[in-house]
Amino acid sequence: MRRFLIFAAKRSAFVIPQLLAVSLIVFTLIRLLPGDPSFMLAGPYASPDRIAEVHRSLGLNKPIVEQYLQYLRRISVGDFGTSWRTSQPVLTDIEQRLPATLELVVGAVVLSVLIGVPLGVAVANNRGGTVDRLVFTYGMLAGSLPDFWIGLVLILIFFYALGWAPAPVGQLGMAVSPPDHITGAYLLDALLTRDWRSFVSALSQLVLPVATLVLVYMPLVLKTTRSTMEEMLDSNFVLQARASGLSRRTQLRYALRNALPSIVTIVGILFWFLLGGAVLVETIFAWGGLGQYAVESVVNSDYASLQAVVLVIAVFTTFVFLIVDLLYFVLDPRITI
Amino acid sequence: MRVSFASDLWQFARGRPGMLIGLCIILVNFALALVGPLVAPYATEAPSSASLLSPSVHHLFGTDVSGLDIFSRVLAAPRIDLTIALISTTIAFAFGVALGVVSGFFAQAQRGGRLVSSLILRLADIVQAFPVFVFALALVGISGPSVRTVIVALAFLNTPFFLRLTRGAVLQIRSRTFVEAALCSGNSELRAAFIHVMPNAIAPPLVHFSTTIGFSILLTAGLSFVGAGVPPPTPELGLMIQVGAQNMITGQWWTALFPGVALATTVLSFSLFGDNLRVYLDPTNRR
Numbered sequence: 001m002r003r004f005l006i007f008a009a010k011r012s013a014f015v016i017p018q019l020l021a022v023s024l025i026v027f028t029l030i031r032l033l034p035g036d037p038s039f040m041l042a043g044p045y046a047s048p049d050r051i052a053e054v055h056r057s058l059g060l061n062k063p064i065v066e067q068y069l070q071y072l073r074r075i076s077v078g079d080f081g082t083s084w085r086t087s088q089p090v091l092t093d094i095e096q097r098l099p100a101t102l103e104l105v106v107g108a109v110v111l112s113v114l115i116g117v118p119l120g121v122a123v124a125n126n127r128g129g130t131v132d133r134l135v136f137t138y139g140m141l142a143g144s145l146p147d148f149w150i151g152l153v154l155i156l157i158f159f160y161a162l163g164w165a166p167a168p169v170g171q172l173g174m175a176v177s178p179p180d181h182i183t184g185a186y187l188l189d190a191l192l193t194r195d196w197r198s199f200v201s202a203l204s205q206l207v208l209p210v211a212t213l214v215l216v217y218m219p220l221v222l223k224t225t226r227s228t229m230e231e232m233l234d235s236n237f238v239l240q241a242r243a244s245g246l247s248r249r250t251q252l253r254y255a256l257r258n259a260l261p262s263i264v265t266i267v268g269i270l271f272w273f274l275l276g277g278a279v280l281v282e283t284i285f286a287w288g289g290l291g292q293y294a295v296e297s298v299v300n301s302d303y304a305s306l307q308a309v310v311l312v313i314a315v316f317t318t319f320v321f322l323i324v325d326l327l328y329f330v331l332d333p334r335i336t337i
Numbered sequence: 338m339r340v341s342f343a344s345d346l347w348q349f350a351r352g353r354p355g356m357l358i359g360l361c362i363i364l365v366n367f368a369l370a371l372v373g374p375l376v377a378p379y380a381t382e383a384p385s386s387a388s389l390l391s392p393s394v395h396h397l398f399g400t401d402v403s404g405l406d407i408f409s410r411v412l413a414a415p416r417i418d419l420t421i422a423l424i425s426t427t428i429a430f431a432f433g434v435a436l437g438v439v440s441g442f443f444a445q446a447q448r449g450g451r452l453v454s455s456l457i458l459r460l461a462d463i464v465q466a467f468p469v470f471v472f473a474l475a476l477v478g479i480s481g482p483s484v485r486t487v488i489v490a491l492a493f494l495n496t497p498f499f500l501r502l503t504r505g506a507v508l509q510i511r512s513r514t515f516v517e518a519a520l521c522s523g524n525s526e527l528r529a530a531f532i533h534v535m536p537n538a539i540a541p542p543l544v545h546f547s548t549t550i551g552f553s554i555l556l557t558a559g560l561s562f563v564g565a566g567v568p569p570p571t572p573e574l575g576l577m578i579q580v581g582a583q584n585m586i587t588g589q590w591w592t593a594l595f596p597g598v599a600l601a602t603t604v605l606s607f608s609l610f611g612d613n614l615r616v617y618l619d620p621t622n623r624r
Contacts, residue, residue, distance in 0.1 A: 149601070159586070272465070275468045276469055276472065313468050313471055315466075317466045
């Protein structure tokens with residue numbers, strides 16, 4: 001326990017410089033922007049004096065270090081500026097959209113683990129069988145599929161041809177009003193407020209996008225579980241267990257216990273990847289999450305919101321990797337910082 | 338008797354249809370990258386017929402909403418997609434492996450070595466703190482969509498993957514006796530790291546090379562799909578899927594289906610090849 005606390009303290013201490021570095025990179029992104037934002041803000045008919053005034057009021061005439069500190073001060077209180085496109089504070093925009101993205105990503109990750117890990121263990125235990133070959137072929141295939149295209153194909157089949165799935169219009173059907181706001185994630189809010197009509201609608205809207213993500217990204221978990229399990233089953237400690245006459249079940253448990261660090265890592269990577277990678281699927285399904293917001297910001301040159309999205313997702317990721325590293329230590333205390 | 342690498346690999350590949358199929362599709366892709374636009378039956382960037390014609394003898398894959406022949410554009414696409422992927426992956430591989438070897442070899446070292454090692458890892462952490470796609474979007478969004486920006490963004494984003502893979506492999510190998518032996522017989526640490534450890538740790542990143550090409554093609558297509566990649570009307574697969582997306586939902590399936598199949602097949606061939614290469618390079622894996 002003491003070792004864990006030392007490790008956790010050391011690892012957590014890295015978060016601060018990491019966050020600073022992240023903010024520095026995002027700040028640099030702002031500075032790389034083409035043109036001077038004062039022109040944009042002052043409007044096309046502004047006099048040179050007015051532009052200079054805006055320039056000063058933005059603090060652009062100050063030294064760069066001071067500008068960075070000023071930027072840190074602003075983001076630490078959640079002031080990300082105003083979006084040119086929605087004319088709302090960027091923070092409000094993000095608060096409205098983050099739960100939708102998290103709902104999608106968490107749903108896909110949880111389902112991927114629930115399917116991928118047991119399937120991986122089963123396949124590793126039964127090498128060379130028909131299931132092994134099928135799973136192998138699917139794993140190869142799935143990793144190569146463009147998620148946005150799979151989303152389209154699923155829409156074509158299940159919405160256009162079969163009519164089973166609802167139209168890809170976002171998190172809720174057209175005629176359904178959103179549940180009372182608690183967390184912002186419609187599915188959760190509907191469940192908490194027992195608003196079954198919106199719960200069913202939110203759930204049915206969630207099926208295709210989550211299915212798309214699981215179909216394409218679950219094999220990551222599956223393949224890692226499979227290969228690590230195979231490695232563990234081939235290792236001496238399992239041989240020892242078998243020689244001692246322990247049941248296959250116990251052998252598998254020993255192997256899985258030792259495969260867990262790799263599995264936790266790949267799940268962390270999956271979560272990290274989907275935080276940004278769900279962007280395309282969000283676009284296809286008009287999901288209205290953070291990813292779609294990012295795309296719209298890029299296409300409309302809405303830089304304030306783009307930077308904020310990048311920053312928010314990066315901060316999220318920093319904590320995801322922190323948790324992964326801590327879990328890893330719990331599972332395999334041999335590692336050091 | 339020493340068997341040459343190529344003939345040994347060939348012997349290995351003969352028994353593995355997946356590898357041969359992958360290799361064939363990769364070769365077709367390279368061939369198309371060279372001559373694709375020349376063998377295309379119609380112009381690739383100018384309308385050739387009425388819009389939204391369904392597949393027929395004249396237009397094998399049909400035409401899209403502006404009357405462009407989809408088959409011709411699919412043939413021409415590897416020139417853009419493959420070039421971007423190859424260049425960016427090579428850059429990422431070179432940087433990633435070098436940094437990974439250094440960072441893995443000196444992870445348990447004294448003083449400065451250890452500092453450099455963890456510094457490299459933390460830098461990778463920071464780059465990876467930015468989710469791939471959003472970061473690529475931001476990079477491309479700020480410098481303006483162009484082939485060069487996409488290459489730089491992809492290389493930058495892929496480097497940490499190679500770094501981590503190499504580092505992981507090096508960490509495992511570092512404690513083996515042969516490394517100790519190499520150091521004891523007078524090799525400098527850097528020499529031991531790059532001459533003795535690196536060749537034994539190269540398999541994971543090398544396998545990843547092929548997969549990364551596929552991944553980069555996917556990412557390029559994704560960026561173009563949302564309008565942040567190569568500009569239209571370039572014959573690029575993601576761009577074609579984007580043009581077809583609206584029609585696909587209303588039943589003109591061929592517009593986005595064929596470019597998608599081409600995209601998936603290309604990416605698949607690289608992972609097939611890469612995965613078989615992994616088996617080839619790891620003799621304990623041969624069955």
